[in-house]
Amino acid sequence: MINPLQGIAEAQTLAQAIVNTIHEPLLVLDGELRVMAASRAFYETFKVDEAHTRGALLYDLGDGQWDIPALRLLLETIIPERAAMDDFEVSHDFPGVGQRTMLLNARKVVYETSPDHTILLAFTDITARRGLEQELAALLTRTEALLEQKQILLQEMEHRVANSLQIIASILMLKARGVTSPETRDHLRDAHQRVMSVAAVQSHLHAVEGIGEVGVGPYLTKLCEGLGRSMIAEDRPIALAVTADDGRMSSGQAVSVGLIVTELVINAVKYAFPAGRDGALVRVVYESRGENWKLTVADNGIGKTPGLATASVGEVTGGLGTVIVQALVKQLDARLEVVSDDGGMTVTVERASF
Known part of the structure; x- marks a missing residue:
């Protein structure tokens, strides 16, 4: 004790x-x-x-x-x-x-x-602690100021890019109207649609405050609405429908997917319905599961259309549109499949598998 x-x-x-x-x-x-x-x-x-x-x-x-x-x-x-x-x-x-x-x-x-x-x-x-807190607060203030400057620069860049794309698109359309060669006119109009597909991504990113990811459904819907207005004449009624889930992808991937859709829709509208047809339809379908996704562009036209209808997977053949699509598919690490018969043509671009 x-x-x-x-x-x-x-x-x-x-x-x-x-x-x-x-x-x-x-x-x-x-x-x-x-x-x-x-x-x-x-x-x-x-x-x-x-x-x-x-x-x-x-x-x-x-x-x-x-x-x-x-x-x-x-x-x-x-x-x-x-x-x-x-x-x-x-x-x-x-x-x-x-x-x-x-x-x-x-x-x-x-x-x-x-x-x-x-x-x-x-x-x-706690002198050192308070000093560190003050330094962190000052650093945070400077960081916020830099981020604000960056946002202003990004917005300015977005406006400049949008204006530049519109100028390019306008020049292409003016040239298309001024040339006498039907083939040259078609090429210029196709180039115009490609520029507009990139502009649609840029516009969509600006609408959602420039975030790094794009909602695929709203983007494809807006893109196809623009394609329909510029390509489908009143005397050739062709329905253009978009079905997409709520999947998202990076802006870079969205540009590639948008260009693929542009090429395929141009191909279908130009060649799938040569004599006109009641109930003519081009469908764009996007499905996603995690990082995997599948894009389908299908029409109920004559089936045998130039370019992709005769192209093999991984083979760079056909016209410029075909070369562009196959290059973009490879860039996306995806797989291209084309099915064509008398009931129409279906083009599938799939990344990984479901």
Whole structure:
């Protein structure tokens, strides 16, 4: 059994030993706020010596460096009412130490056998932490400013790209109207549609605030609406229908898919219904599952149309449209399949498998 301490001297020795083992600055104050004891960390941190600290009034320490209004508020107002206070922040320029930000923890100790009381006052130096927080806040402010500048530049670039694409498309259409060769006119109009398909992606990205992914359904719907308005004449009614799930893909992939759809729709509208037909229909279907997807463009025309109808998978044959489609399919790491018969032609571009 451990014997109780004999006398006040032993108790004081133990108390001082306990105080000295604490790594953070600690003061023990009496009811009049005079220093009864201080930890070794206190002396080392604030560059004071024991002879001028013990027995001195707290506010007189170090030529009055502890006569801080915030500390007076803590010790003379808050502690008498609450008996304890945690994380009371004080910033002060201490002589010989410099500007420091401290968290003060205070406890009022009341004794059963005496009307006197003691106050334990512990200090945690958070100067470095606050400095880091200020640096992070400043960095965040600068980052937000840079992001705002980047957004402004992106918006300006989007406007410039959109204007450039419109100018190119307009020039192609003007050239198409001015040439006398039907073949050259068709090539210019096809080029116009290809430019417009890229413009549709750019416009869609701008509408959704330039995010890196595109909703495929809305994009293909908008693209095909534009193709229908520019290619399908009133005297050749051809329905152009789009069915797509809620899949998404990167803007780069969307450009490639949009160009593929443009080529296939151009091919179907130009060649699938040479004599006109009631119920003429071109269907664009997009299905996705995770990173895998399948695009189908089908028509109910005559079936044997130029280009893709005679092209083998992975083989670069046919006209420019065929070369473009096969190159884009390869770029997307997808597989091309063409089925053509008297009931029409179906072109499938599939990435991976369902």
